[in-house]
Amino acid sequence: MLKINDLQVNYGGISAVKGINIHVPEKSIVTLIGANGAGKSTTLRAIAGLVKAKSGEIAFQGENILGMDTIDIVAKGITLVPEGRRVFANLSVLENLKIGAYLQKDGIEEQILKVYDLFPRLKERSWQLAGTLSGGEQQMLAVGRALMAKPKLIMMDEPSLGLAPLIVNGIFDIIKEINKLGTTILLIEQNANKALKVADYGYVLETGNITMEGKGLDLLQDERVKEAYLGTSKAK
Incomplete structure (x- = not known):
């Protein structure tokens, strides 16, 4: 449904996204995980037309939407649940x-x-x-x-941020339910454990570059992901 090819975005004079490639199949849940400042939110904002990309392609259902106004992108079927x-x-x-x-x-x-x-x-x-x-x-x-x-594709930027653990569980149940009803989801989430458990596929973003990708459950078991984002490692 969504294909991002060699996307580069400068934000505040900084190269925030450095030529990334992301594929979001129809009716899937795809997640981007990474530390603060990795370029996750900038990626979503570029897809939504809220920040201007330097170069690359954002293809939605086969049509390049890069450079379109946000109102036209929403009309195509993409919406954003913003951080905060x-x-x-x-x-x-x-x-x-x-x-x-x-x-x-x-x-x-x-x-x-x-x-x-x-x-x-x-x-x-x-x-x-x-x-x-x-x-x-x-x-x-x-x-x-x-x-x-x-929307055909709904993007969510940190939906669990600042919420109590019990409420977070409810939010992720809703994410799964929305997807089950047929809506494709692109998810940014600091809670990497929760995100990778619900995601069909995931990407690890570090300082504007994708450093790892794979099925959500595979990334959840990867020792590098465990150590960097899940607070666990072989040593434990």
Whole structure:
């Protein structure tokens, strides 16, 4: 569904992404793991058209979308759940969801009901201001808002960041459920253990370069990944 070829992105005068290649098959979950500053978020922002790539190709369903405006990329079927949730704090849950559907001409109410089925808590709080929700509820809302655009590919940037362990488990259950319903997912996640367990395929990004790739469960068992990102090694 998504093929990234030799993508290079400069960010703030720094070469943040240095010619990476990533393939995201349809209906799969693909994850990018790596330390802070590795270039993960910059990659997603380049795909979404939020930062300008220096060179390379981003092909979505066979069409090069590099250089397209973000609104056109969303219309093609790609949405982003940003790091830090970024909900509209002074608007209600329902209003936030409707903003996510700003390109949709019909079926909006039906899509809202689908989001509520996935997140019953949001239905309970539909008229509550988003800024008064808990961190976990705001993350649900950010995902729900992205789903309102009826994406073919949803990108998630650190969905578990700052959440309690029990809430994190729930978020990953939702990620699996969204994928099961047919949506392709490209996931960035500091919790490498959780990410690799749900991912069909994974890439390790270090200082703008892909240093390892493979099936999620294979990377989970790799000693280099264990030592660098999972806090375990042979010595233990």
